[in-house]
Amino acid sequence: MSASSLFIGLMSGTSLDGVDGVLAHIDAGDIRTLGAAYLPFSDGLRADLMALQQPGENEIHREALAANALALRYAQCVGDLLVSTGRTAADIRAIGAHGQTIRHRPELGYTRQTGNPALLAELAGIDVVADFRSRDIAGGGQGAPLVPAFHQAVFSDPGECRVVANIGGISNISVLDPKGPVTGFDTGPGNLLMDGWIARHLGNAYDAAGAWAASGQEIPALLQRLCEEPYLGLPPPKSTGRDLFHLEWLDARLAGLSAARPEDVQATLAAFTALTLARDIAHHAASAKRVFVCGGGACNTHLMQRLQQRLHECGQTATVQSTDALGVSPNHVEGLAFAWLAYRQVNRLPGNLASVTGAAGARVLGALYPA
Template identity: 50%
Template sequence: MPGELYLGLMSGTSADGIDAAVVEFDDGADGRLQARLVAAHTRPWDPAVRARLVWLGQGGALDSLDELGELDAQVGEAFAAAALAVLAQAGLPPAAIRAIGSHGQTVRHRPYAAHPFTLQIGDAGRIVERTGITTVADFRRRDLAAGGHGAPLLPALHHALLHAAEEPRAVLNLGGIANLTLLPAHGPVRGFDTGPANALMDLWCHEHTGRPYDEAGAWGATGQVDPALLERLLEDPWFAQPPPKSSGREHFQRRWLAARLQPGLRPADVQATLRALTVRTVAEALRREQPDTRRLLVCGGGVHNPVLLQALAEALPELAVQSTAAFGLDPDHVEAMGFAWLARQTLRGAPGNLASVTGAAGPRVLGAVYPA
């Protein structure tokens, strides 16, 4: 008997597009979760909308609540369009989908504030109206209310699909921010952000080349790592904080980088140093928190940067560094698949978080349901 179809929608820290994934979930005969990617689509942002999202994500402010309300509506419409596009690509009617799980677009994440909060926009009511599909959204705030960080939320899915009893593994998502899921052969799952991945490299590349990202890491490969700059970047106390921890573009953004730059640095050398920052912080976190790791499975946009992956492999010679594709998970759509799975959890009344990851007081059913 076929499993149920869910649709996940995700736009991450880099805000480089809306990923939509149709996923078939089933509980296998052995009770282990089965997930099959049926169709996937990435919808680019309207440039003007993306510019405002990036500005907000870096700690910028809009002129009024009216502007925020309109942006929330625009993001909701864009998410709905992405959902309809992937359905058309798959040749599926909306009635075939049990529910949509929409991450929304994070515009502020403040887990360390006096009153911690996280804010994702993208009006879920509009997604329901445009698609006719029950939508689950706003997944992070319940975990924060329970004392957690609201992030990362996908380690439970990583465990369900990628855990192995014969070896300790880790999953590395190289999005705008890098985060690790630690999958010991036996014991509790843990996960946390390690620092910037693509966000700073994309920003610096766009500023100096006009391109939105450093394709295949080619430009950065022409530069040399500046050891003094790398050490200044690493002096940020955030890197020394123990898990649980999370961050975002509002911390690791242009002003943060500018405060640590010195005159005379070649732009390509800064790019190479930002790559080295990602590698160093991931490698040190992995060795510190799970030193017996034998396999690192990589997903997210950074998987397409062979220079970055080679640097990770050189920094961690004792383990295998592979794309999640080697285990049947498309690295570009793991996160969208994750939010499809979170919608499934919500409708089943099952927890979506792991307290060992986020630091919440316990497991919680996440998200708000917008019925069709």
């Protein structure tokens, strides 16, 4: 197996929990996971990255320090991958590092994924590809979601319309219909609001298996308010993030509902994620027979059940299951996607889909930082 076929993908998403790393063999249509690693963020790094989601004092300096700390964490993840798979830096063609999104404003012509890819290249001794979203935005696109192109390469089937639902901090769908172009967009919050709400009330980073949400009752009035968010009614292409959805956004919609039990709010937030996904799947992928879920949401048993229920309520008969059914762990999909995007960049192949992002056409994504 030549070094030109080995790539590492690193992803730290909107949930701000840590970094997922995947070592993959990628050669034309052959894409195989060889190893995976996960490193949680320290409380300090997570707090620093969370603070950068909003404007603040001396934020250029604070971002630079957080970017260095993130590069160190990325390098540790790369080291763990090499040790666990018996590889060396010389075996790896390139690392695809997404970075941590702290601003995403494609309507203003920019996106910002913090990180220090030059430092990562120095520490790892491996070429690094980073800043994947900017080229698509320069071409008039949303710069997100980028994973539908990878979903098409790995999960599509010529005889079946499928949906891949990535439920991270934000949820997005990829509609893989052999009868037409791939489409996809951010449907709205995934785990982001649920994670923030349980952290505020119980001090937990996330709602394990959705147990807390399952202990509550949905609040119809709150669910209606949440569903009135204008973003949800916009046509694709569209993308979103913490710039729009955050706890202050939720607090504004809780006004007048102060007697609501925290667990009932959590149940409603799970319902909100499930309902927004189900409505968009029913509208944009009516012929889909199966929905494959990846990201942290695939581990939320309550959310998966609610998604199935909401799909049926929307008249959609598709069954819901994780991407394990297709041979890829739901926790590895995004890391594998950025390994694939690094492969595309070093081979001067486009990584976006204009039908998804709205860009003027196919573009080679990412900037290369040689080791």
